[in-house]
Amino acid sequence: MYACLAQWIPPLERPRFMAFVCFGTALGTAVTLPLCGIIIHTMGWAAAFYVTGSVSLIWCLMWFSTMHSKPAHHPRISREELQYIENAIRSSGTSSKGPTRIPWKNIATSLPVWAIIICDMGNTWGISLLNTQLPTFMKNILGFNITMVKLMFHVITPSSTK
Structure with missing residues (x-):
């Protein structure tokens, strides 16, 4: 990108x-x-x-x-x-x-590059953990129910009332 x-x-x-x-x-x-x-x-x-x-x-x-x-x-x-x-x-x-020419040796031995790699790995791990565990947390801890989402969706869309 x-x-x-x-x-x-x-x-x-x-x-x-x-x-x-x-x-x-x-x-x-x-x-x-x-x-x-x-x-x-x-x-x-x-x-x-x-x-x-x-x-x-x-x-x-x-x-x-x-x-x-x-x-x-x-x-x-x-x-x-x-x-x-x-x-x-x-x-x-x-x-x-x-x-x-790409300076691979300089890149591989650069502390700022390694800091960015480690931080990005941690960020990706954290986001993945949040995305995979958020539904479980919302259901078990917050008591959120999938049917509540459906009810909220029907309230938002006026075409659903007939």
């Missing part, structure tokens, strides 16, 4: 764009958990995996068919937008002159 962003997003717009990406990830989790409760209640527990997997595959197909590695390779980008992106990246001094 970061290599793609380096090619597509002008440097001054990257922080805001990354904020939206991170927010979208958290929002996706927050929306998926209650929807999975509704799916489990109406279609059974296995359906939650099939529905979310199918939606993910559809998203991937859409992404792979519309995304290109560089703006210059995209067939539907306007000339103005392409020039804007390329000029912004070039003027910031972050553009790549082409393939260079």
Whole structure:
């Protein structure tokens, strides 16, 4: 993702764009958990995996068919937008002159790189633990019931009252 962003997003717009990406990830989790409760209640527990997997595959197909590695390779980008992106990246001094040798030894022996790797592993482990244990915690500790999600969903959508 970061290599793609380096090619597509002008440097001054990257922080805001990354904020939206991170927010979208958290929002996706927050929306998926209650929807999975509704799916489990109406279609059974296995359906939650099939529905979310199918939606993910559809998203991937859409992404792979519309995304290109560089703006210059995209067939539907306007000339103005392409020039804007390329000029912004070039003027910031972050553009790549082409393939260079990757300093693997320096990377492997860099303490900051190892700190980032360890922190990312801990972050991923914590998020995975939270995502897998949150439904159990909500049911056993908070007394939350899947049918409550369905009732809340019916209250939110006025079309459900007939």
